[in-house]
Each structure stands twice: as C-alpha cells, then as structure tokens.
Amino acid sequence: MTGLLLLIPVALFLGLSGLAAFFWALKNGQFSDPEGDAARILADDDDDEPLEDHK
Amino acid sequence: MSTVPLQAPTPEERDTVLAVPGMHCAGCMSKVERKLGAVPGVAGARVNLSARMVTVRHEPGLPVRSLVEALEDIGFDAQDRTDKAFQRVSAVRPLLAPLAVAGFAAMNVMLLSVSVWSGAEGTTREMFHWLSALIAVPAIAFAGRPFFASAWKALRKWQTNMDVPISLGVLVATGLSLYETATHGKHAWFDGALMLLTFLLAGRVLDAMMRDRARAGVDALLSQAAQGALVVSADGTTQWHAAGDLAPGMLMRVASGERLAADGTVARGASRFDQSLLTGESDPIARGEGDAVLAGTLNLGSPVDVRVSQVGHDTTLAEIARLMEASTQNRSRYVRIADRASRLYAPAVHSLAALTVIGWLIAGASLYQALVIGVAVLIITCPCALGLAVPVAQVVASGALMRAGIMVKDGSALERLAGVDRALLDKTGTLTLGHPVPDATALDALSAEDAAVALALASHSRHPMSRALHLALGQRGIVAAPLEAVSERAGEGVFATCRGIDVALRRPESAGTSAVALVIGDAPVRLLPFSDRLRPDTSEALARLAASGVTCSILSGDRVEAVGEVARSTGLTGIGGALPADKQDMVARLRNAGHAVLMVGDGLNDGPALASADASMAPGSASDVGLQAADFVFVQDSLLALPRAVTTARKTMAVVRQNFTLAIVYNVIAVPLAIAGLVTPLIAALAMSGSSLLVVANSLRLARAAK
Numbered sequence: 001m002t003g004l005l006l007l008i009p010v011a012l013f014l015g016l017s018g019l020a021a022f023f024w025a026l027k028n029g030q031f032s033d034p035e036g037d038a039a040r041i042l043a044d045d046d047d048d049e050p051l052e053d054h055k
Numbered sequence: 056m057s058t059v060p061l062q063a064p065t066p067e068e069r070d071t072v073l074a075v076p077g078m079h080c081a082g083c084m085s086k087v088e089r090k091l092g093a094v095p096g097v098a099g100a101r102v103n104l105s106a107r108m109v110t111v112r113h114e115p116g117l118p119v120r121s122l123v124e125a126l127e128d129i130g131f132d133a134q135d136r137t138d139k140a141f142q143r144v145s146a147v148r149p150l151l152a153p154l155a156v157a158g159f160a161a162m163n164v165m166l167l168s169v170s171v172w173s174g175a176e177g178t179t180r181e182m183f184h185w186l187s188a189l190i191a192v193p194a195i196a197f198a199g200r201p202f203f204a205s206a207w208k209a210l211r212k213w214q215t216n217m218d219v220p221i222s223l224g225v226l227v228a229t230g231l232s233l234y235e236t237a238t239h240g241k242h243a244w245f246d247g248a249l250m251l252l253t254f255l256l257a258g259r260v261l262d263a264m265m266r267d268r269a270r271a272g273v274d275a276l277l278s279q280a281a282q283g284a285l286v287v288s289a290d291g292t293t294q295w296h297a298a299g300d301l302a303p304g305m306l307m308r309v310a311s312g313e314r315l316a317a318d319g320t321v322a323r324g325a326s327r328f329d330q331s332l333l334t335g336e337s338d339p340i341a342r343g344e345g346d347a348v349l350a351g352t353l354n355l356g357s358p359v360d361v362r363v364s365q366v367g368h369d370t371t372l373a374e375i376a377r378l379m380e381a382s383t384q385n386r387s388r389y390v391r392i393a394d395r396a397s398r399l400y401a402p403a404v405h406s407l408a409a410l411t412v413i414g415w416l417i418a419g420a421s422l423y424q425a426l427v428i429g430v431a432v433l434i435i436t437c438p439c440a441l442g443l444a445v446p447v448a449q450v451v452a453s454g455a456l457m458r459a460g461i462m463v464k465d466g467s468a469l470e471r472l473a474g475v476d477r478a479l480l481d482k483t484g485t486l487t488l489g490h491p492v493p494d495a496t497a498l499d500a501l502s503a504e505d506a507a508v509a510l511a512l513a514s515h516s517r518h519p520m521s522r523a524l525h526l527a528l529g530q531r532g533i534v535a536a537p538l539e540a541v542s543e544r545a546g547e548g549v550f551a552t553c554r555g556i557d558v559a560l561r562r563p564e565s566a567g568t569s570a571v572a573l574v575i576g577d578a579p580v581r582l583l584p585f586s587d588r589l590r591p592d593t594s595e596a597l598a599r600l601a602a603s604g605v606t607c608s609i610l611s612g613d614r615v616e617a618v619g620e621v622a623r624s625t626g627l628t629g630i631g632g633a634l635p636a637d638k639q640d641m642v643a644r645l646r647n648a649g650h651a652v653l654m655v656g657d658g659l660n661d662g663p664a665l666a667s668a669d670a671s672m673a674p675g676s677a678s679d680v681g682l683q684a685a686d687f688v689f690v691q692d693s694l695l696a697l698p699r700a701v702t703t704a705r706k707t708m709a710v711v712r713q714n715f716t717l718a719i720v721y722n723v724i725a726v727p728l729a730i731a732g733l734v735t736p737l738i739a740a741l742a743m744s745g746s747s748l749l750v751v752a753n754s755l756r757l758a759r760a761a762k
Contacts, residue, residue, distance in 0.1 A: 004179075008186065012163060019159045026151055036104030039081035 068098055069115045073122060073133040076107050086129055094125050109133075120295045135297070146263035153198040154256040160194030161249035165740075168246040172737045184236040184243045191245035195229055198252050201259070217397040217442055220404055224437030225251060231430045244434060247739045251437055254747045258443045261450040262466060265457075284309065284316040287360060298366075305363045309354045317350050318365040326356030351659060355520075356562075357547075391467045392708075393445040396715060400441065408432040411730050428732040434739055435729040436722055440746040444714030447754040452707040452761075459761040460691040461700050468686035470711075472670040472704035474651045475605055478697070479642065479664070481656035482611035482621050482629075486593060488692065489657065489676055491520055491585035493527050501573075501581070503533070509573050509583075511535035512549045512560035520571055520585055521549070521560070548572075589624065590694040597625060599698035603705075605653070610638055612660045638664035655697065657681045672697065699761055706760045714750045721746040 025031065078084055084102045087109055091100035096117040102109045111122055119135050126133040167183045175183060199222065206218035225248045232243040283297040284307035293308060298316040301307070306322060309315055325343035330352045339355050342348055348361060412429035416422065446466070453463040463469060480486055501509065510533050513525040538558070541551040548561025548571070556576040563572040563582055573581040590596075600607055609629035611618045618631030633641065638656075642664050645652045654661065654668035657677035665671040665684035673685035682688055689696035725742050728734050734742075 008167075011166065012190075015159050015163050019155055022155045023152065026148075026155075031148075031151070033103040033105045036084065036102055039084055039104055042081040 067114065068112050069117075071111045071113065071119055071122060071135065073109050073111065073119075073126070073135060074107060075102075075109055075126060075131050075133045077131045078102065078104060078107055078109075083131070087126065087131060090125055090129050091122060094122060097122075118295065145267050147260060147267050150201065150256060150260045150263055153201060154253070154260055156194050157198035157249055157252040157256055160190050160198070161246065161253045164191050164246045164249055168243075168736065168740070171243075180241075181236075181239060184232075187243060187245040188233060188236050191249055192229065192233070195225060195248060195252065198249075198256065199225055202252075202255070215397060215401045216394050220397065220401045220433075221251070221255065221437060221442060223405075224248075224433050227430050228434045228437075231427065242736050244736050244739065247434060247736060247743060250740060250743060254744075255442050258446045258450075262446040265450050265453045265463070265466075301363055301366045303363050303366060307361050307363060308358060309361055310358045311354050311356055314353050315348055315350050315361065317363045319348060319361040319363045321346050321348060322360045322362040324357060324359035326354055326359045329353040329355050391445070392470050392711065393441075396441065404433070404436045407436070407726065407730075414730075415732070424732075428730070431732070431734045431739070432726065432729040435725045435734055435742060437743070440718040440721060440750045441715070443747055443750050444718055444754075445711055447751050448707050448710045448714060448757060451754050451757040452703055452710075455758055455761040456687075456700060456703055459696070459699060460689055461696050461761070462688045462690070463686070464688065465686050468670060469704045469707050471651075472653065472686070472701060473708040475653040475670055475701065477645055477650040478600060478605050478607045478653040478655060479610040479638075479645075479668070480607055480627075481658065481661050482609055482613055482618055483587065484657040484676060485590075485655050485661075485674060486609065486621055486625065486694070487587045487589055489587065489674075491523055492588045493520075493524050494584045494586060495527075497581075497583050498527060498531070504536070505573065505575060505581070506531070506533045507536035508538075508553050508558050508575055509560060511538045511553070512541075512551060512558065512573075515541050515551070516543050516549050516560075523585065524560075524571065524583065589621070590692055592693045592695045593625060596694040596697050597627065599695075600701065603698065603701055605701060610641055610656075610664070612638070612658070635660045635663050639667050642668045653701075656685075672700065703757075703760045707757060710754055710757055713753055717749055717753065718746065721749075 075087060078087060084104055088100045088102055091097055091109065091111055094113075094117075096114040098112040098114075100109055100111045113122070123133045123135070164187045167187050171180050171183055202218045202222050202225070205216065206222040209216045209219060228244040228248040232245050232248070235241070235243050283295055284301060285293045286296045286301070287293050287306045287308050296305070296307075301317050307316065307319070311326070321342055321344050323344065325341065327339040327341050328348055329339050330349065342359075347364075350365075408429045411432050412425045415425035415428055420428075449463075449466050449469055452469060453466075456463055483489055498506070506528055510525060510528040513521040513528065514535060515521075515538070536553050538551040538553050541549065543549045548559055550557070550559045550561070552558065553575075557574075558576070559572075559574040561572050561574065563570050570582050570584045573583060575581075597607055607627055609618055609622055609625070609627050610633055611621075611629065611631050612633050612635070613631055615631035618629045622629035630641070638654075638661060642652050642654060646667075646669065651669045653670045653672065654664045655672045656665055657674050658681060661673075661681055662684050665673065665681060670687070671685045672687040672689065673681040675682075675688055675690035677685070677688070687700055689700070721742065725734070728738070
C-alpha cells in the first residue's frame with residue numbers, strides 16, 4: 001500500500017508532464033509543417049540560424 | 056541564409072505570404088529560400104512545404120511583385136496570399152488537444168482499472184475509483200465537447216446523428232460511474248467512456264488531416280486569374296496594381312502570355328485571346344481596338360492596352376460564380392451514409408435500452424438494478440465501431456488516392472462517386488491537355504542542329520508556345536545551341552544570331568493557324584504546327600469506365616466541328632456549343648431521369664455543372680472556379696485518374712458496408728449479454744476495443760485500393 005501512495009502520484013506526474021510537453025509543442029508550431037521538417041534535415045546548408053542574427 | 060520568422064515582425068518589417076505550388080522536395084525548398092534571401096531588402100524566408108507556402112520577411116517598401124519575379128527567375132510560379140493566409144482554418148488543430156487529453160486520461164484510468172479488475176478490494180478499490188473519477192470527469196468534459204456540441208446541434212433541430220448515441224453513452228456511463236463511486240459500488244465505467252472518446256477522436260483527427268491536406272493542395276493550385284495588372288497612367292508611366300485595386304476607366308497593359316485581371320475593351324493594339332477557360336472555345340479569337348475582352352482570358356499575341364470596364368464582382372467571371380452558388384445547395388441536401396445508418400440505429404438502441412429497464416422492473420428487479428442494466432445496454436451499444444466504420448475507410452482510401460495523384464476534397468465525395476452511372480466530360484482541358492503542344496512529326500523532321508537552335512530560341516521567351524516547344528524539345532534530350540544578341544519582340548518572336556547566322560522563332564506570316572516559324576539564315580522557313588492533344592491513356596480510361604458501367608459523353612462549349620473531331624477519335628457521343636447554363640441543364644435533366652452524374656471539367660464555364668452534378672472531378676490545371684467546385688482534383692496528365700477514382704470509391708463503399716456488418720454482428724453478440732445483465736466494465740472494455748480494432752484492420756485493406 002505504501003508503494004502505491006508513491007507510485008500513483010509518480011505515474012500521474014509523468015503522464016501529465018507528457019501531456020504538458022505535447023501542448024507546448026502544439027502551441028509552438030511543431031506540427032505546422034510536418035512535410036517541410038522531414039525534408040529540411042536533408043538540406044545541405046545549415047539553416048537554423050535565428051532571425052536575430054540578420055539585424 | 057534562410058531563417059525562421061517566428062517572432063512577430065518589428066515595425067520596420069513586413070511579412071508576405073506567397074503560394075508556390077511548384078515546390079515539392081527539399082531541393083525546391085532550399086532553392087526558394089536561398090533565392091528569396093538574396094533579394095535586397097529581404098530579412099528572411101521560411102517555406103512551409105505542407106502548405107506549399109513561403110513566408111517572406113522584408114522591408115515595407117519592397118514591392119511584392121519583385122519577390123514573385125525573383126521566384127519566376129528560378130522557375131517557380133508564385134502568388135501573393137498575404138490576405139488569405141489568415142483565413143486558412145485547419146480542421147485538425149482544434150481536435151488535437153482533446154485527443155491528447157482523452158488519450159492521457161484513458162491510459163491512466165485503464166491502469167487503475169486493471170488493478171480493480173485483478174482483484175483490488177475495499178478501500179483500495181474505492182481510492183482507485185475516486186482517482187479515476189478525478190482524472191476522467193474533467194477529461195471527458197474537455198475531450199467530449201466536439202461530440203456534445205454536434206449532438207446538441209442535431210437535437211435542437213429534432214434530428215439525430217451519430218453523435219447523439221455517442222454523447223448519450225458517454226454521459227450516462229460517466230454519471231452512473233460517479234454514482235457507483237459515491238455509493239461504494241463495485242463497477243465504474245470511466246475507462247470505457249474515455250477509451251470510446253479516444254478511438255472516435257483518433258478517427259476524426261485522421262479524417263480532418265486528409266481534408267486539410269487536400270485543401271492545402273487545391274489552395275496552392277488556385278492561380279489562373281491574373282493577380283493584377285500593369286496600369287498605364289496619364290503621363291505614360293506604368294505601375295503594378297493588384298487585382299483588387301483596379302477601377303473602371305484605368306488603362307492596363309497586358310503583355311503576351313498574361314491573363315486579364317478585369318473585363319474591358321481594347322484601347323490600343325490588336326491580339327489574339329484564348330478564352331477557353333470561360334467558354335470552352337479552343338481556338339484563339341482575334342480582338343482589335345474597341346472590342347470587348349473578358350477577365351481570365353489569356354493574351355496570346357502582342358501586348359495590348361485595355362481600358363477596364365468592369366472589375367471584381369461585375370465581371371463575367373463573377374456572374375458564373377453566382378450561377379454556381381445556386382446549384383451547390385442540391386449537394387448539401389445529400390445525407391451521408393453514416394448519418395443514414397444512425398437514423399435507424401439511434402432510435403433502435405434507445406428503445407432497446409428502455410425496454411430492458413421495463414422488462415427487468417416487470418421481472419421484479421429493483422429500480423436501481425434495472426437502471427444499471429439499461430445503462431450497460433447503452434454503453435455496450437455505443438457506436439464505437441459504427442462511428443469508425445465510415446471515417447477510417449474513407450481516410451485510408453483518400454490517402455491511397457492522394458498517393459496516386461488524386462485529391463479528395465470532401466469526405467462524402469467518395470460515397471457520391473461510388474453510385475455514378477453517367478459521366479459528362481468537357482473537351483478542352485479535360486479530354487485534351489488544354490494547352491498547345493508542338494506536332495511530334497514536325498519535330499522529328501528537324502535536324503539536330505536546327506532543333507538545338509529552336510530550343511535555344513524558345514528558352515528566351517515566356518510565350519505559351521515557346522514554353523511548350525522548350526518542354527517538348529527538352530524531353531527529346533536536345534541541348535540548346537549558343538546564341539548571341541538575343542532579343543524578343545513582343546507579338547513577333549525571338550531573334551538572335553547563332554554562329555554568325557541570323558536565326559529567329561517568329562509568328563508565321565499566314566496568321567490564323569496555330570504554328571511558329573523557325574528561320575535559320577537563308578534556309579527555307581520551317582513551320583512547326585501546334586495543336587491541342589488528347590490526354591495520354593484516354594481510350595484505355597474510357598474503356599475502363601464503360602466496363603464499370605459508367606456511360607460517358609462529351610459536353611463542351613467549343614464549336615460543334617471541334618467537338619465532332621474529338622468525338623470521332625474517342626468514340627463518344629458529343630454535344631458542342633453548350634453555354635454554362637446549358638451544361639447545368641443537361642446535368643439536371645440526367646439527374647431527373649434517375650441517373651447519378653459525374654461531371655468532369657476544368658473551365659469556369661463548367662463550374663455550374665460541376666457544382667450541380669452528383670460528383671465532380673477537375674484536372675489540376677483547371678481554373679479557380681473548377682478547382683473549388685470539384686470534389687476530386689487529379690494532378691497527373693493521364694485520364695486514367697477517372698476510372699481509378701471510380702473503382703476506389705466503389706471499393707471504399709464495399710468496405711464501409713462490411714464494417715457496418717461487423718458492427719452489427721458485434722451488437723448481436725454483445726447486446727443479449729448486456730440485456731441479461733452479464734456485462735461488467737471489463738467485458739465492455741474488451742468488446743469495444745475488439746470491435747474497433749476489427750473495423751480499423753478491415754479498412755486498412757484499402758491502402759492499396761488506388762493501384
């Protein structure tokens with residue numbers, strides 16, 4: 001029984017953090033261009049400089 | 056180089072969204088981003104390959120036109136979509152969060168339920184039930200909203216749809232479980248309710264994903280109407296105006312190869328215009344000073360100045376759009392097969408549950424016992440498999456069609472296409488490719504040196520004929536000859552010198568025929584005739600359609616003689632000279648005679664007929680109106696897309712019917728158990744997931760249906 005008291009909150013916490021991570025990804029536009037992201041890793045030139053560098 | 060405009064633009068910057076339908080790989084993507092990044096004044100560009108769009112961040116003073124021209128230089132057509140970009144609503148996004156919540160809650164509650172099933176007793180079981188309730192109730196309230204909202208909408212109109220039994224089952228299961236939990240009962244059904252929501256939401260997300268993808272594809276194709284025009288002001292200077300900024304009285308300069316952005320009269324110059332999008336007429340018509348020309352027509356000859364008479368809603372183009380709107384209402388009256396099934400299913404299930412309660416009361420059970428068994432009937436009959444039967448089959452079939460180059464714009468389209476027994480085909484652009492192609496025998500007759508010169512000359516012009524010649528010669532593996540002093544004279548041709556000899560690709564002296572003349576030094580002038588060619592595989596496609604019981608005929612707005620020629624070569628009956636309204640009438644007459652009609656067309660003039668037919672298809676080269684009105688859009692040249700779509704639609708409906716049978720068999724087995732009061736939450740969970748998996752597995756067989 002004491003094991004359960006520890007394990008259930010741990011399980012719920014892990015599940016909730018997964019859910020939170022998904023919501024973060026959804027808000028952050030990680031799902032806005034799945035095709036493009038798949039193709040982008042094949043591009044030779046590194047294109048992950050942030051926009052700020054150009055100002 | 057290419058950068059990510061994630062943050063909002065600063066006041067000194069502006070974002071422009073361009074649609075670039077030609078991008079489809081990593082190479083195109085980096086080419087576009089690199090080219091745009093090199094334009095002076097551009098801070099960065101980011102391609103969205105799924106949507107075929109590119110967002111460009113630049114100085115506010117930079118004209119959008121220069122971005123479009125930069126892309127044209129590397130061979131990509133682009134259109135400004137800045138205004139429309141914000142109207143694009145994704146059907147998937149609002150469903151993702153409910154799916155995630157339902158999935159998370161279902162997994163955790165299932166974990167707790169498994170321990171209850173395996174024998175947790177007393178306070179442990181009670182604690183698990185309370186924990187389940189704590190997770191499930193908010194999760195159901197959040198994740199069930201799409202179903203509750205749709206069920207409520209139907210109920211308010213005294214109708215029922217698939218969402219009514221779903222919502223009822225979920226709500227009743229939740230309510231009963233809460234009661235059981237509060238009264239220290241043995242059974243709680245939270246896991247079943249959540250699992251049901253997860254399965255159904257997954258089905259809906261798949262469905263929405265396919266529709267989003269098809270819509271994005273079609274959106275990117277919308278391009279035929281000119282985006283604007285070069286307006287000549289009183290002092291002779293020219294300036295680019297977007298189509299929305301044009302006003303009657305303005306003078307626009309239309310270069311050869313450009314489409315008109317507004318109706319008007321020719322003020323200066325004379326040229327030939329391709330009206331095939333508006334009327335279906337395949338031969339270009341000559342228009343001189345004072346003659347009226349229509350928006351959407353293509354200028355094939357020399358540049359002309361056109362005085363704008365009507366813009367936007369007043370153009371002939373807009374008139375056809377109004378005609379179409381009236382006929383789309385026919386379409387919306389179609390009742391989808393899932394909703395037809397639920398019209399029978401929901402009342403049957405609900406009266407069965409009510410009868411069960413009454414029966415147990417008569418048999419002497421307490422009210423509480425009778426209600427629990429009645430609820431078990433509702434839960435076990437909750438149409439999990441039935442709710443997945445149609446969407447999963449359609450999603451899998453649409454995915455297969457999309458891989459074969461056919462985009463399905465509407466879920467119910469596959470149902471409607473499956474029943475088709477008559478097909479009406481437009482001629483120009485549908486049976487034929489719709490653009491001039493150089494005659495193959497004339498090209499064969501050219502020597503390799505002459506062909507090399509012709510290719511080099513053609514590559515210097517944007518005229519539709521030059522482009523076609525460039526493409527045809529390029530495919531023959533010919534390498535362009537070196538040219539010097541190239542000049543393109545509008546309306547005349549391309550002139551240059553090659554190894555000291557004067558060469559030219561120009562308009563033939565005898566005007567009227569579709570041809571170009573190749574002049575090399577003093578050698579005799581060679582005439583290269585152009586003609587509109589039938590699509591590849593036309594005869595095989597028509598034979599396959601006939602074999603599957605679909606009678607085809609041609610319905611065209613072109614001259615009767617031109618239609619007759621195509622009718623002879625395809626062996627179909629044909630009607631020529633049909634106006635847009637005539638085509639619509641023809642469709643209506645066939646439908647009244649009891650036929651289910653498939654309309655295949657591309658032009659504006661086909662729009663009303665496309666909208667009023669039972670199902671409609673358009674080639675990817677079709678006009679905006681054609682693309683929007685059609686249920687299916689096929690992007691490859693081959694006409695085999697037609698029989699392929701019809702067969703796939705029929706296979707899909709066969710699988711849907713099998714799925715319904717599976718769901719009914721499941722009910723026949725499970726419902727007696729429920730009525731007998733033998734169903735526990737464990738059996739319910741097993742039965743529900745089992746029947747859903749069976750339906751999904753059966754639907755997956757469609758993955759190769761379009762082959």
